[in-house]
Amino acid sequence: MDKDLILLGHGSGGTLSHQLLDDLIVPTLSGIPPAEQNDAAVLVMEGRRLAFTTDAYVVDPVFFPGGNIGSLAVNGTVNDLAMMGARPLFLSAALIVEEGFSREELAGILRTMREAADRAHVRIVTGDTKVVPRGKADRIFITTSGVGILEHDLEIAGNGARPGDKVIVSGTIGDHGIAVLAAREGLELETAIRSDCAPLNGLVTEMLQEGEAIHVLRDPTRGGVATTLKEIARQSQVGITLREEALPFDPAVQGVCAILGLDPLYVANEGKLLAVVAPERAEGILARMREHPLGSSAAIIGEVTGEAAGRVELETVVGGRRGVEMLAGEQLPRIC
Amino acid sequence: MDKDLILLGHGSGGTLSHQLLDDLIVPTLSGIPPAEQNDAAVLVMEGRRLAFTTDAYVVDPVFFPGGNIGSLAVNGTVNDLAMMGARPLFLSAALIVEEGFSREELAGILRTMREAADRAHVRIVTGDTKVVPRGKADRIFITTSGVGILEHDLEIAGNGARPGDKVIVSGTIGDHGIAVLAAREGLELETAIRSDCAPLNGLVTEMLQEGEAIHVLRDPTRGGVATTLKEIARQSQVGITLREEALPFDPAVQGVCAILGLDPLYVANEGKLLAVVAPERAEGILARMREHPLGSSAAIIGEVTGEAAGRVELETVVGGRRGVEMLAGEQLPRIC
Numbered sequence: 001m002d003k004d005l006i007l008l009g010h011g012s013g014g015t016l017s018h019q020l021l022d023d024l025i026v027p028t029l030s031g032i033p034p035a036e037q038n039d040a041a042v043l044v045m046e047g048r049r050l051a052f053t054t055d056a057y058v059v060d061p062v063f064f065p066g067g068n069i070g071s072l073a074v075n076g077t078v079n080d081l082a083m084m085g086a087r088p089l090f091l092s093a094a095l096i097v098e099e100g101f102s103r104e105e106l107a108g109i110l111r112t113m114r115e116a117a118d119r120a121h122v123r124i125v126t127g128d129t130k131v132v133p134r135g136k137a138d139r140i141f142i143t144t145s146g147v148g149i150l151e152h153d154l155e156i157a158g159n160g161a162r163p164g165d166k167v168i169v170s171g172t173i174g175d176h177g178i179a180v181l182a183a184r185e186g187l188e189l190e191t192a193i194r195s196d197c198a199p200l201n202g203l204v205t206e207m208l209q210e211g212e213a214i215h216v217l218r219d220p221t222r223g224g225v226a227t228t229l230k231e232i233a234r235q236s237q238v239g240i241t242l243r244e245e246a247l248p249f250d251p252a253v254q255g256v257c258a259i260l261g262l263d264p265l266y267v268a269n270e271g272k273l274l275a276v277v278a279p280e281r282a283e284g285i286l287a288r289m290r291e292h293p294l295g296s297s298a299a300i301i302g303e304v305t306g307e308a309a310g311r312v313e314l315e316t317v318v319g320g321r322r323g324v325e326m327l328a329g330e331q332l333p334r335i336c
Numbered sequence: 337m338d339k340d341l342i343l344l345g346h347g348s349g350g351t352l353s354h355q356l357l358d359d360l361i362v363p364t365l366s367g368i369p370p371a372e373q374n375d376a377a378v379l380v381m382e383g384r385r386l387a388f389t390t391d392a393y394v395v396d397p398v399f400f401p402g403g404n405i406g407s408l409a410v411n412g413t414v415n416d417l418a419m420m421g422a423r424p425l426f427l428s429a430a431l432i433v434e435e436g437f438s439r440e441e442l443a444g445i446l447r448t449m450r451e452a453a454d455r456a457h458v459r460i461v462t463g464d465t466k467v468v469p470r471g472k473a474d475r476i477f478i479t480t481s482g483v484g485i486l487e488h489d490l491e492i493a494g495n496g497a498r499p500g501d502k503v504i505v506s507g508t509i510g511d512h513g514i515a516v517l518a519a520r521e522g523l524e525l526e527t528a529i530r531s532d533c534a535p536l537n538g539l540v541t542e543m544l545q546e547g548e549a550i551h552v553l554r555d556p557t558r559g560g561v562a563t564t565l566k567e568i569a570r571q572s573q574v575g576i577t578l579r580e581e582a583l584p585f586d587p588a589v590q591g592v593c594a595i596l597g598l599d600p601l602y603v604a605n606e607g608k609l610l611a612v613v614a615p616e617r618a619e620g621i622l623a624r625m626r627e628h629p630l631g632s633s634a635a636i637i638g639e640v641t642g643e644a645a646g647r648v649e650l651e652t653v654v655g656g657r658r659g660v661e662m663l664a665g666e667q668l669p670r671i672c
Contacts, residue, residue, distance in 0.1 A: 005439060017465065025465060
């Protein structure tokens with residue numbers, strides 16, 4: 001491992017990504033301290049709070065069951081805004097296309113983007129298209145950025161978890177990553193696994209009716225549920241205990257993970273959120289979430305503790321406990 | 337030429353780019369009509385006007401005299417906001433990095449981005465980093481998006497040119513494209529040609545003191561001065577006459593263009609703007625521009641006419657006239 005070169009793992013969302021971000025990228029570009037890094041920046045303009053975010057999408061393959069790079073790019077950015085409690089309003093789309101890419105496939109991706117935007121009630125208002133020579137990019141990369149507005153005074157951020165809070169996940173874990181992996185590797189599955197790629201802003205709007213009981217919202221994309229909870233534990237300086245028996249999984253996803261030796265807690269989701277909420281309101285929030293189509297399998301999966309700041313532990317089904325770390329290398333490259 | 341595939345020319349900024357945008361991308365994603373397409377979208381949020389824009393940068397080589405992909409990405413997005421008369425405030429940066437890229441070069445690019453942002457008085461507040469396997473991208477691509485605020489009621493847009501208006505360019509034409517070309521091809525030049533890459537928001541602030549005399553602002557990047565003026569002529573449904581003898585060139589750039597058979601009117605600029613202004617205020621605006629370091633070579637280069645809507649003509653030094661069209665294919669790929 002050459003420490004002078006950028007490695008695949010630097011894009012994993014896990015430990016290496018955090019090192020690159022914390023040691024180089026964030027201090028150089030912005031100076032925002034790690035505890036204040038969230039899925040989107042909150043900007044104050046003329047007394048109003050706006051959220052602003054960006055993500056580059058390089059998923060391979062470009063088309064997969066349940067979506068394509070276009071729906072991923074729209075929903076991913078919508079979700080990053082929603083995780084700040086913002087109402088997503090406007091998106092930009094910048095395409096980098098490899099010379100020789102099929103115009104018909106491009107048209108299909110663009111149509112999916114429009115459909116995803118319409119579904120999420122956002123508008124794609126500006127864009128850019130670059131074409132690079134054959135072999136200089138892999139088919140198509142899409143970067144979306146988004147602007148939303150915070151219509152409340154709540155402070156929802158990664159450093160908001162408090163001892164005693166409950167941890168909720170909005171549905172089954174690991175569907176997106178395994179759907180993309182299966183499509184890429186041409187796995188023959190008895191039950192097709194579809195990406196969960198979806199816009200979470202509608203679900204968040206329902207949840208925000210519970211107001212200040214919502215302390216943290218995060219979508220566990222790259223690095224999965226484990227890495228995202230580890231980030232929250234560090235930012236909030238709390239411990240988090242997960243109960244394995246409470247984790248919701250699609251049995252087909254669990255089966256593929258077992259066969260391939262993958263831990264689904266590290267597999268990316270693209271239509272799920274983690275919420276850290278006040279304990280006395282947790283059941284009410286859960287009930288609200290379950291009424292929404294994207295929250296029907298929501299579950300309380302753990303608690304925040306005041307011990308061992310930054311530590312995430314899993315209580316296994318058989319009663320053991322093990323520490324959960326961030327994704328170390330790169331489990332599944334180019335998953336988003 | 338296979339019409340079912342995406343070609344390099346579709347990223348040129350010229351005729352093929354416009355066809356792809358007008359026939360496929362814009363109707364599918366947004367439905368914004370061509371006459372209303374500008375360097376940035378203007379959004380109305382809570383009664384305030386914001387500008388929002390994005391651009392992907394794929395320049396080859398990544399480092400060139402006068403800048404690198406990082407300064408280009410910051411200044412380009414700052415300039416797109418400034419061309420709407422907006423004050424640029426916040427930027428996002430999404431990096432797509434090829435596995436094996438040098439960490440030191442990445443650090444250099446990031447430092448340049450920060451310096452460019454500081455110079456332009458904007459903050460980089462959010463970002464994303466993806467890494468793709470070796471051979472799946474060419475070193476590094478950067479997409480920046482930007483948010484700015486319109487602090488006035490002026491309507492500055494591509495459809496604002498009126499017969500009688502004067503056309504001003506803020507300085508010498510073609511420097512960026514030729515600097516990148518020379519670096520890419522390893523041309524040995526007696527005089528080094530440097531990219532003009534610079535943030536134009538300060539110059540625009542000065543110009544905006546002339547208020548409603550400023551009808552159109554555009555930065556002639558991909559496709560150059562010729563293509564940008566053609567866009568303005570079409571959007572405003574006017575003719576534009578350029579006087580060749582008035583066009584400011586760096587003699588070194590002119591020399592390289594003559595040797596290589598390139599028309600500098602189609603070569604990209606990254607620190608220049610075109611302004612279409614009310615005739616009675618043109619000299620005053622020009623004087624203001626010349627007092628600014630980035631406008632010291634500004635010149636009135638032509639007039640808007642009421643004849644031949646959409647047509648741009650060049651009055652040559654010897655008194656002839658020729659029509660100026662958009663860039664047809666791709667003169668210099670990956671110039672930005």
